[in-house]
Amino acid sequence: ASNKSLLILPGDGIGPEAMGEVRRIVNWMEDNRAVSFDIDEDLVGGSSIDAHGIPVTDEVVEKAMNVDAVLLGAVGGPKWDNLDFSIKPERGLLRLRKDLELFANLRPAVCFDALVDASSLKPELVSGLDIMIVRELTGGVYFGEPRGIEDLGNGIRRGVNTQVYTTPEIQRVARVAFELAKKRDNRVCSSEKANVMESGVLWREEVQKIHDTEFPEVELSHMYADAAAMELVRKPKQFDVIVTDNLFGDILSDCAAMLTGSLGMLPSASLGDVDDSGRRKALYEPVHGSAPDISGKNIANPIATILSYAMALRYSFDMGTEADLVETAVQKVLASGIRTGDIMSAGMTQVSTTEMGNAIIREL
Amino acid sequence: ASNKSLLILPGDGIGPEAMGEVRRIVNWMEDNRAVSFDIDEDLVGGSSIDAHGIPVTDEVVEKAMNVDAVLLGAVGGPKWDNLDFSIKPERGLLRLRKDLELFANLRPAVCFDALVDASSLKPELVSGLDIMIVRELTGGVYFGEPRGIEDLGNGIRRGVNTQVYTTPEIQRVARVAFELAKKRDNRVCSSEKANVMESGVLWREEVQKIHDTEFPEVELSHMYADAAAMELVRKPKQFDVIVTDNLFGDILSDCAAMLTGSLGMLPSASLGDVDDSGRRKALYEPVHGSAPDISGKNIANPIATILSYAMALRYSFDMGTEADLVETAVQKVLASGIRTGDIMSAGMTQVSTTEMGNAIIREL
Numbered sequence: 001a002s003n004k005s006l007l008i009l010p011g012d013g014i015g016p017e018a019m020g021e022v023r024r025i026v027n028w029m030e031d032n033r034a035v036s037f038d039i040d041e042d043l044v045g046g047s048s049i050d051a052h053g054i055p056v057t058d059e060v061v062e063k064a065m066n067v068d069a070v071l072l073g074a075v076g077g078p079k080w081d082n083l084d085f086s087i088k089p090e091r092g093l094l095r096l097r098k099d100l101e102l103f104a105n106l107r108p109a110v111c112f113d114a115l116v117d118a119s120s121l122k123p124e125l126v127s128g129l130d131i132m133i134v135r136e137l138t139g140g141v142y143f144g145e146p147r148g149i150e151d152l153g154n155g156i157r158r159g160v161n162t163q164v165y166t167t168p169e170i171q172r173v174a175r176v177a178f179e180l181a182k183k184r185d186n187r188v189c190s191s192e193k194a195n196v197m198e199s200g201v202l203w204r205e206e207v208q209k210i211h212d213t214e215f216p217e218v219e220l221s222h223m224y225a226d227a228a229a230m231e232l233v234r235k236p237k238q239f240d241v242i243v244t245d246n247l248f249g250d251i252l253s254d255c256a257a258m259l260t261g262s263l264g265m266l267p268s269a270s271l272g273d274v275d276d277s278g279r280r281k282a283l284y285e286p287v288h289g290s291a292p293d294i295s296g297k298n299i300a301n302p303i304a305t306i307l308s309y310a311m312a313l314r315y316s317f318d319m320g321t322e323a324d325l326v327e328t329a330v331q332k333v334l335a336s337g338i339r340t341g342d343i344m345s346a347g348m349t350q351v352s353t354t355e356m357g358n359a360i361i362r363e364l
Numbered sequence: 365a366s367n368k369s370l371l372i373l374p375g376d377g378i379g380p381e382a383m384g385e386v387r388r389i390v391n392w393m394e395d396n397r398a399v400s401f402d403i404d405e406d407l408v409g410g411s412s413i414d415a416h417g418i419p420v421t422d423e424v425v426e427k428a429m430n431v432d433a434v435l436l437g438a439v440g441g442p443k444w445d446n447l448d449f450s451i452k453p454e455r456g457l458l459r460l461r462k463d464l465e466l467f468a469n470l471r472p473a474v475c476f477d478a479l480v481d482a483s484s485l486k487p488e489l490v491s492g493l494d495i496m497i498v499r500e501l502t503g504g505v506y507f508g509e510p511r512g513i514e515d516l517g518n519g520i521r522r523g524v525n526t527q528v529y530t531t532p533e534i535q536r537v538a539r540v541a542f543e544l545a546k547k548r549d550n551r552v553c554s555s556e557k558a559n560v561m562e563s564g565v566l567w568r569e570e571v572q573k574i575h576d577t578e579f580p581e582v583e584l585s586h587m588y589a590d591a592a593a594m595e596l597v598r599k600p601k602q603f604d605v606i607v608t609d610n611l612f613g614d615i616l617s618d619c620a621a622m623l624t625g626s627l628g629m630l631p632s633a634s635l636g637d638v639d640d641s642g643r644r645k646a647l648y649e650p651v652h653g654s655a656p657d658i659s660g661k662n663i664a665n666p667i668a669t670i671l672s673y674a675m676a677l678r679y680s681f682d683m684g685t686e687a688d689l690v691e692t693a694v695q696k697v698l699a700s701g702i703r704t705g706d707i708m709s710a711g712m713t714q715v716s717t718t719e720m721g722n723a724i725i726r727e728l
């Protein structure tokens with residue numbers, strides 16, 4: 001048996017369909033590259049609610065803790081929209097991120113050459129675009145206490161959340177950003193609202209300190225989050241690595257992903273610290289959501305999930321050659337004009353989810 | 365003496381230059397339309413820090429409380445960037461918003477026909493674009509307590525801010541959004557992160573209640589803030605009125621403004637409640653910032669500030685005819701091909717700040 005372990009959590013909506021295509025590529029790797037994993041599959045999100053009443057069970061969290069990598073599809077859908085906040089599908093994903101301490105969320109916003117025209121931006125502004133957003137993922141307003149809704153009497157209620165960061169939390173994610181920048185274009189832009197929020201002042205100071213003491217050779221700039229949203233729209237190619245907190249990262253990374261026109265193509269990695277045994281906890285998932293409106297129709301684009309698997313090969317299993325194989329196959333399929341509906345354009349060939357999987361396996 | 369009072373706060377950067385052109389139009393109105401104001405002018409932001417050591421004095425706040433409308437240029441610049449958080453230029457603006465209780469910030473994101481090509485988006489996606497963002501302006505994480513940076517010992521610090529909304533705060537801004545929608549395309553999209561934040565859950569519930577009980581005839585939808593950022597980029601014309609909180613509104617309105625390509629053209633209004641004397645406190649300012657890099661060069665675009673004055677004429681002084689005059693003059697100038705540098709394109713005539721003012725006065 002192999003000692004490489006992978007937990008697959010297909011989740012909801014188009015998650016299972018996309019993950020089906022990943023399974024076929026995993027099988028291909030086993031047959032053709034003698035690459036075998038101990039694979040387990042389980043539930044998260046709405047599918048876990050339906051089976052167990054909660055969006056993730058302790059057992060699944062325990063499994064996730066003990067594998068080399070988790071591969072997740074997507075969570076959520078209208079079926080579970082009216083559930084109480086505390087048991088919604090999203091809380092399964094949030095608990096996994098928190099319990100595994102996956103503090104660094106890497107979200108590449110890359111414009112695929114073949115898809116330049118799918119962007120809503122003018123082609124010259126996005127062609128060749130390659131931004132890496134490093135989003136803090138286990139802190140900030142997502143997890144801060146106190147939180148909740150309290151009754152003030154007289155029919156008046158009050159909703160509270162807390163934005164909170166400690167210096168070690170800021171430092172460790174800043175280091176991830178600077179390390180990445182060194183392997184890329186050597187530039188980091190840190191984003192917050194230090195003009196309005198003290199937590200942003202602290203963020204700015206600590207990122208600057210880590211820069212000055214540990215990475216003086218990397219170019220560092222600071223930009224308020226509202227200005228960053230503007231600049232992403234105005235001139236996205238000015239950015240290399242962007243490092244920001246959980247909430248701003250949520251919004252800015254989605255904005256950047258949509259700019260590329262390649263939303264259905266974008267994977268992400270959520271990484272923890274390296275533990276004593278040299279293993280780094282990691283979860284890989286597409287940037288896109290569960291797209292309930294097109295789920296079950298075999299029309300979803302499986303590429304972002306497939307590329308998330310490729311990211312897992314590269315970062316968790318040190319299998320760069322195999323990751324390259326998958327990424328090259330995807331590029332060739334795109335170059336040959338094969339498209340799922342979301343990235344379809346005139347003159348191309350529209351295919352289903354499984355046909356896209358077939359095409360990629362053919363190129364492998 | 366007239367009983368119409370206006371306080372002009374030019375502020376920093378390009379604020380004074382832009383406001384100079386407004387003053388000329390105010391004079392033109394006095395000479396040609398017998399429209400006279402009691403006008404006072406004072407300091408805010410960096411210019412107030414330089415003169416008084418604080419970004420706004422009690423005296424100026426007092427003046428602002430007692431006029432019919434405040435017209436503000438812009439605040440901030442690198443000169444004051446390293447000042448302590450509590451006395452930065454921005455705090456002058458934030459104090460004015462808070463003390464005057466200007467809870468509803470109206471930010472139109474309109475694409476001017478003559479400027480369609482200035483957008484980074486494809487022309488067909490923005491031509492005719494007309495979104496009204498209603499941003500809550502006196503609550504949320506901007507003003508919530510507790511806040512600050514505390515020392516935890518061992519060189520570790522902790523930065524905290526509090527996101528907080530009460531039901532009456534949500535209700536009053538929701539009403540403004542629904543009222544506006546009725547005069548427009550009758551659609552409101554409310555945005556928060558109810559999947560992650562309890563304050564967002566409360567926001568969603570209260571907006572829905574105000575809709576169901578007071579504005580059932582308006583179409584209401586809800587969208588997470590990250591999805592809203594994506595949808596703004598993907599297909600901005602799907603929106604009519606967007607209502608959202610202070611922080612999300614800051615980011616989404618800047619993103620929307622930049623989409624139009626008309627950033628240098630966009631005014632905004634910040635409105636309070638109607639008081640016993642029937643007066644609604646109001647502050648008007650351009651959406652753009654103080655642009656320190658181009659200030660003092662007589663090249664800034666004064667139109668957003670001029671249109672902010674037109675908004676004041678319309679909303680605070682019930683002078684729709686005069687507002688129309690100004691807006692039409694601006695449109696004619698654009699149609700004639702006259703442009704400041706920020707909106708310049710091939711075949712047009714590039715002019716300075718004062719020349720743009722001249723051209724608009726000529727059209728009046």
Ligand SMILES: CC(C)[C@H](C(=O)O)[C@@H](O)C(=O)O
Binds near residue numbers: 094590
């Ligand atoms: C599903 C949701 C909780 C999540 C988030 O807000 O982090 C998603 O938007 C994301 O960006 O991964």
Ligand SMILES: CC(C)[C@H](C(=O)O)[C@@H](O)C(=O)O
Binds near residue numbers: 196457614
């Ligand atoms: C200057 C700054 C405090 C302000 C804000 O964050 O509200 C600005 O960005 C705005 O949107 O008016």
